[in-house]
Amino acid sequence: MENNKIKKQAKARTITRKSIITLIIWFFGIMMFVPFLWMISSSFKSTEAVFTYPIEWIPSNPTLHAYKKVLGGKVPFLRFYLNSIKVTGIAMIGTFFSCTMAGFAYAKLRFVGRDKLFLLKLMTTMIPGMVTLMPTFLLYSKMGLVDTHAALYLGYFLGGTYGVFLMRQAFMSLPGDLLDAAKIDGASYPRTYWSIALPNVKASWTTLLFLYFIWSWNNYEGPLLYLRTPAKYTLPFAVKYLSDQYSQDTAAIMAANVLMLFPIMILFFVAQKSFVQSLVSSGIKG
Amino acid sequence: MDDVKQNVQKVPKRKGLSNKGQENFWGYVFIMPNLIGFTVFTLFGIVFSLIMAFTNWNLMKGLDKVQFVGLDNFRSMIGDAYLSASLRNNLILLIVVPITLFLAAILAVVMNRNVYWKSGARALYFLPYITNTVAVSTVWQALLHQTKGPINSLIARIFNLPMKQTPGWLSSSKWVLPALIIILIWQALGYDILMYSSALQSIPADYFEAAEIDGANAIQRFFYITVPLLSPMTFLLMILGVIGSLQMWSFVQLVTKGGPGTASYTIGLYIYRSGFQTYRTGYACALSWLLCAFILVLTLIQWNGQKRFSID
Numbered sequence: 001m002e003n004n005k006i007k008k009q010a011k012a013r014t015i016t017r018k019s020i021i022t023l024i025i026w027f028f029g030i031m032m033f034v035p036f037l038w039m040i041s042s043s044f045k046s047t048e049a050v051f052t053y054p055i056e057w058i059p060s061n062p063t064l065h066a067y068k069k070v071l072g073g074k075v076p077f078l079r080f081y082l083n084s085i086k087v088t089g090i091a092m093i094g095t096f097f098s099c100t101m102a103g104f105a106y107a108k109l110r111f112v113g114r115d116k117l118f119l120l121k122l123m124t125t126m127i128p129g130m131v132t133l134m135p136t137f138l139l140y141s142k143m144g145l146v147d148t149h150a151a152l153y154l155g156y157f158l159g160g161t162y163g164v165f166l167m168r169q170a171f172m173s174l175p176g177d178l179l180d181a182a183k184i185d186g187a188s189y190p191r192t193y194w195s196i197a198l199p200n201v202k203a204s205w206t207t208l209l210f211l212y213f214i215w216s217w218n219n220y221e222g223p224l225l226y227l228r229t230p231a232k233y234t235l236p237f238a239v240k241y242l243s244d245q246y247s248q249d250t251a252a253i254m255a256a257n258v259l260m261l262f263p264i265m266i267l268f269f270v271a272q273k274s275f276v277q278s279l280v281s282s283g284i285k286g
Numbered sequence: 287m288d289d290v291k292q293n294v295q296k297v298p299k300r301k302g303l304s305n306k307g308q309e310n311f312w313g314y315v316f317i318m319p320n321l322i323g324f325t326v327f328t329l330f331g332i333v334f335s336l337i338m339a340f341t342n343w344n345l346m347k348g349l350d351k352v353q354f355v356g357l358d359n360f361r362s363m364i365g366d367a368y369l370s371a372s373l374r375n376n377l378i379l380l381i382v383v384p385i386t387l388f389l390a391a392i393l394a395v396v397m398n399r400n401v402y403w404k405s406g407a408r409a410l411y412f413l414p415y416i417t418n419t420v421a422v423s424t425v426w427q428a429l430l431h432q433t434k435g436p437i438n439s440l441i442a443r444i445f446n447l448p449m450k451q452t453p454g455w456l457s458s459s460k461w462v463l464p465a466l467i468i469i470l471i472w473q474a475l476g477y478d479i480l481m482y483s484s485a486l487q488s489i490p491a492d493y494f495e496a497a498e499i500d501g502a503n504a505i506q507r508f509f510y511i512t513v514p515l516l517s518p519m520t521f522l523l524m525i526l527g528v529i530g531s532l533q534m535w536s537f538v539q540l541v542t543k544g545g546p547g548t549a550s551y552t553i554g555l556y557i558y559r560s561g562f563q564t565y566r567t568g569y570a571c572a573l574s575w576l577l578c579a580f581i582l583v584l585t586l587i588q589w590n591g592q593k594r595f596s597i598d
Contacts, residue, residue, distance in 0.1 A: 017400065029410035035426065036413065055436050105317045128533050132332060268416060
């Protein structure tokens with residue numbers, strides 16, 4: 001009896017401790033979220049009410065004027081969405097094939113010069129992207145890609161160093177027997193890659209797509225360097241463009257931000273678990 | 287193994303290629319897109335940029351106007367006020383990396399064992415990381431606005447100051463770097479927490495239990511078990527963080543445009559400005575190689591530090 005009581009007390013103690021720690025962690029977590037809360041709340045305020053103090057977290061006179069302003073601009077906001085979806089969609093296809101194919105070859109095919117090529121690739125990762133920024137711009141402009149969406153997605157078909165490393169690592173963990181068996185059955189290399197190797201590393205290429213999705217969707221530098229016509233802007237650059245236009249109307253800027261972030265936040269909270277998991281695993285492998 | 291090899295020989299040959307030939311052929315087919323990109327953008331880019339670092343290349347004028355200027359670009363780096371301000375700011379901003387790592391390690395350890403609704407909490411910390419820089423910059427510009435911003439309103443209220451005496455944040459050369467440091471920590475914290483969480487999962491729980499039985503308290507367990515076992519991850523995040531921090535440009539361009547004056551210029555921003563706005567593109571190439579050398583040196587220093595640390 002006595003023993004049982006002690007156990008119960010100990011259990012109660014752990015629960016109290018866990019609750020206190022939970023409170024602290026969630027308190028700081030919500031602090032991290034406060035800028036987002038402020039953004040959402042301000043987007044429903046009138047221009048004058050944005051900076052009133054104390055902060056009205058729930059606007060007393062909510063208004064949609066900011067959204068009307070942003071949505072009723074010269075270029076319809078929907079256009080920016082479509083541009084972003086188009087560019088990111090094409091970029092995903094490019095990344096998928098470029099990175100999984102190269103990763104497969106570097107991991108599983110013994111071709112002449114493979115190791116030397118890979119070493120060379122590895123060595124160039126030490127050189128910062130700023131070095132090739134201007135030569136790349138020159139190449140793209142010679143190819144006539146300035147002010148086209150192709151300038152934003154072409155690189156994904158041809159590049160993806162990080163993705164190649166990630167996929168190479170994944171394919172290397174596949175047992176050799178699996179691929180040998182396919183060979184014995186007379187499967188060609190493309191067939192082995194497509195129907196045997198790829199399905200077995202699904203977790204890794206999901207990670208790959210997640211990561212490149214974020215990078216492409218959030219890409220601000222690409223449009224800054226290459227796009228000129230507002231109707232072609234993708235979301236981040238479009239929001240920057242709108243925020244310069246409405247620099248006096250913070251509510252409108254926040255509304256544009258909410259419109260930009262809303263779908264991605266929903267996606268993130270829905271797919272949070274696999275999303276976070278995939279990032280964690282990429283960190284270990286990458 | 288011999289069996290397999292014999293069987294492989296029996297595979298019907300295609301297009302008259304031998305087995306070895308097949309592997310060579312398909313190997314190059316598979317890496318072709320990547321190889322083209324690597325050759326054209328990376329290799330060509332590196333060589334071209336290295337050559338252009340010794341010229342007066344102007345992005346707006348054609349390549350036929352390019353002239354070799356010897357070491358002029360590197361000579362003009364000495365005494366370049368923008369460059370020295372940038373380097374100084376870059377060094378100060380590096381403080382973000384250890385602070386973030388320290389906070390993330392503590393939060394990850396606490397979260398790892400004792401929190402309800404763990405994944406929800408992690409999501410809150412992680413959200414800033416997947417938010418793009420445009421949203422980050424516009425929201426923080428408003429929050430940190432000197433005369434109207436809610437942060438200064440709060441500070442004025444708490445310390446009973448008139449608005450004029452509150453920190454100028456992004457519009458004051460004294461406060462701009464601290465402001466950037468706060469924003470950068472806010473943005474990077476979630477990623478480091480995630481990485482530490484994944485590293486923590488690979489530490490066997492026995493270690494902690496054994497230490498607990500031996501009478502080690504939570505702080506001792508943190509410093510004698512967790513910290514050493516996390517050190518490979520710390521090393522990785524440190525190197526990646528330093529490299530990322532030194533290359534940062536579009537974030538600064540968005541939040542402060544390098545200002546006020548040169549108070550928040552970074553070398554990345556200076557390269558972008560020189561290359562694409564003032565059209566001293568040759569000079570920008572030279573600067574990018576300086577940045578490359580800078581990164582290499584700092585990475586080597588960390589590498590050596592890690593070696594000494596891990597031998598102990």
